[in-house]
Amino acid sequence: MTELSCLPHSVGYEDEGVCLSIQIGPYSILFDCGLADITALRAKPADFAFCSHAHTDHMRGLLALHRTFPLLPIFASEVTTRLLPLNWPGQSDTDFCRSLPWRSPVEIAPGLSVQLWPAGHMPGAAAFLLTYQTPQRTYSVFYSGDCFLSNGRLVDGMPLAELRNLKPDVLIVEGSYGTERHPHRKQQENYLVERLSGALAHGGRAVFPSPLLGLGQELLMLMRSHHNFTGQPINVWVDPLIARGCDAYLGCLSALPTTVQNFAQHQPLFWDERVLPRVRRLEPQISPELLADEPEATVFIVHPATHPSAYGIASAVDWTVFVPDVESISLWQTQLSEQMYGAYHRFDWLAELAAVVDSEAVEHYMLTNHCDGVGTTQLIHNLRPQHVIFVHGDQRQLNSLASLDDLQARYHLHLPTPAQSIDLPLASAFWQPAPPQGTLYEGEIDIDRQGVQLRLPPLLESDPRWAQLSDTGIVEASWQGNQLVIRGLDQQELMRVKPAKAADPTRTCYYCRHLRGQRCRNVESPLVGLQVTSDGTCGVFERSAGGASRRSSTE
Numbered sequence: 001m002t003e004l005s006c007l008p009h010s011v012g013y014e015d016e017g018v019c020l021s022i023q024i025g026p027y028s029i030l031f032d033c034g035l036a037d038i039t040a041l042r043a044k045p046a047d048f049a050f051c052s053h054a055h056t057d058h059m060r061g062l063l064a065l066h067r068t069f070p071l072l073p074i075f076a077s078e079v080t081t082r083l084l085p086l087n088w089p090g091q092s093d094t095d096f097c098r099s100l101p102w103r104s105p106v107e108i109a110p111g112l113s114v115q116l117w118p119a120g121h122m123p124g125a126a127a128f129l130l131t132y133q134t135p136q137r138t139y140s141v142f143y144s145g146d147c148f149l150s151n152g153r154l155v156d157g158m159p160l161a162e163l164r165n166l167k168p169d170v171l172i173v174e175g176s177y178g179t180e181r182h183p184h185r186k187q188q189e190n191y192l193v194e195r196l197s198g199a200l201a202h203g204g205r206a207v208f209p210s211p212l213l214g215l216g217q218e219l220l221m222l223m224r225s226h227h228n229f230t231g232q233p234i235n236v237w238v239d240p241l242i243a244r245g246c247d248a249y250l251g252c253l254s255a256l257p258t259t260v261q262n263f264a265q266h267q268p269l270f271w272d273e274r275v276l277p278r279v280r281r282l283e284p285q286i287s288p289e290l291l292a293d294e295p296e297a298t299v300f301i302v303h304p305a306t307h308p309s310a311y312g313i314a315s316a317v318d319w320t321v322f323v324p325d326v327e328s329i330s331l332w333q334t335q336l337s338e339q340m341y342g343a344y345h346r347f348d349w350l351a352e353l354a355a356v357v358d359s360e361a362v363e364h365y366m367l368t369n370h371c372d373g374v375g376t377t378q379l380i381h382n383l384r385p386q387h388v389i390f391v392h393g394d395q396r397q398l399n400s401l402a403s404l405d406d407l408q409a410r411y412h413l414h415l416p417t418p419a420q421s422i423d424l425p426l427a428s429a430f431w432q433p434a435p436p437q438g439t440l441y442e443g444e445i446d447i448d449r450q451g452v453q454l455r456l457p458p459l460l461e462s463d464p465r466w467a468q469l470s471d472t473g474i475v476e477a478s479w480q481g482n483q484l485v486i487r488g489l490d491q492q493e494l495m496r497v498k499p500a501k502a503a504d505p506t507r508t509c510y511y512c513r514h515l516r517g518q519r520c521r522n523v524e525s526p527l528v529g530l531q532v533t534s535d536g537t538c539g540v541f542e543r544s545a546g547g548a549s550r551r552s553s554t555e
Contacts, residue, residue: 052145079124178397
């Protein structure tokens with residue numbers, strides 16, 4: 001009998017959600033339930049179910065699953081258990097998910113334990129390590145859910161350093177963006193701020209269609225905290241559906257990043273009519289005509305299930321619609337259609353806008369919360385599994401990931417098909433080549449009065465080559481075309497530094513008053529403490545009073 005196998009029910013192609021069954025020893029485990037129809041799960045119920053986060057494509061079928069199997073234990077992080085009920089408004093039996101702590105292994109059945117790590121995708125998003133212990137060996141499966149290594153406005157990135165060399169037998173990882181390479185999150189935010197500022201000039205209007213949770217709250221926090229918007233006369237109106245998500249975030253404030261908690265100590269996180277920009281709820285009793293006549297620049301963050309007539313988009317004011325991903329809008333729109341907006345179920349949101357908005361006023365922007373190709377491969381190389389199963393992405397994108405030579409040479413790669421079981425045999429001693437040494441590290445550049453500062457992640461220190469770079473702490477930057485290349489200078493290179501033109505051959509270490517026993521003793525010099533050659537030089541040379549006589553006596 002194969003101790004490990006995977007049965008994909010849905011792998012996240014197009015409008016599908018994610019739902020996977022894992023057989024680990026005698027236990028059947030369900031990872032996420034993004035199915036609109038759970039018929040496929042009724043034949044063989046799982047022993048346990050796990051929900052990675054509260055987005056529709058990962059939890060759409062959970063309530064139906066709970067109603068069909070009310071005794072089935074369903075687990076998630078504490079924040080996710082608080083956010084999930086928002087997806088089923090008006091339902092009384094939505095408090096069924098059990099919470100698990102971060103990072104602490106919890107035994108949920110004899111020999112079977114689970115451990116959670118933050119996945120960085122949105123507040124509460126979790127990655128799961130499932131471990132089954134037998135007298136012969138330990139079996140392990142790591143499920144990433146939707147993950148993101150960079151920090152967002154309301155969530156810290158996935159703690160990659162904590163997962164290094166975890167070596168699970170199986171890694172199930174999302175590949176939403178394939179091998180695409182994206183700008184850093186901070187660059188994406190700055191581009192969006194620039195485009196939004198232009199759209200709001202002279203009292204313009206901007207509309208952001210957003211899901212219940214995640215993007216809308218991130219946009220609000222961006223406008224509340226970015227220096228370009230601080231103190232600006234801008235009104236931000238929030239759809240009641242998304243406002244419920246904001247209120248749920250406020251109830252989880254202690255689980256948000258420290259920077260967010262500090263911000264909330266000085267001013268409201270979301271709702272504020274005193275500090276500019278003003279953030280308000282778009283209540284049903286507010287007249288669309290009143291909103292259209294506002295003289296100030298206005299931003300609407302709305303759910304696609306809310307008809308544009310609710311906020312007066314048909315007015316003659318200049319409107320700009322900001323769309324991150326057209327394919328996502330249909331999925332967002334159906335989130336609440338069955339319970340609250342049945343008549344609006346098939347409404348084509350963008351087509352309706354085209355009737356009242358110039359097509360040139362539709363702005364496409366990027367504000368990612370999934371790993372790009374570099375982040376995905378970095379996660380895989382740090383975990384070092386035997387098997388890698390790619391899910392949650394367009395088939396073309398997943399194929400591009402599975403075609404990477406450095407992945408094919410190190411791991412068993414799988415592209416699952418719904419309803420087709422995958423056996424995952426394990427080698428008793430699985431040999432892997434060393435992870436590639438070309439790992440890329442993303443950082444941030446800031447400019448202040450002291451100059452340009454480069455910040456790189458602490459993970460860089462775990463590379464054995466770090467010791468060589470930090471030996472002197474001195475780097476050299478040079479342009480190669482449009483690329484800025486930064487490299488470290490070791491002691492030998494510093495000792496070989498020579499002036500471009502030796503206008504004065506006596507301005508060398510041999511004539512410097514700080515030379516003691518062939519070593520530099522000037523604390524202001526980059527050569528301090530090093531053994532120097534007689535023709536060495538630096539920018540803080542000080543002539544020795546007896547330099548000339550020293551030279552003549554030596555000769």
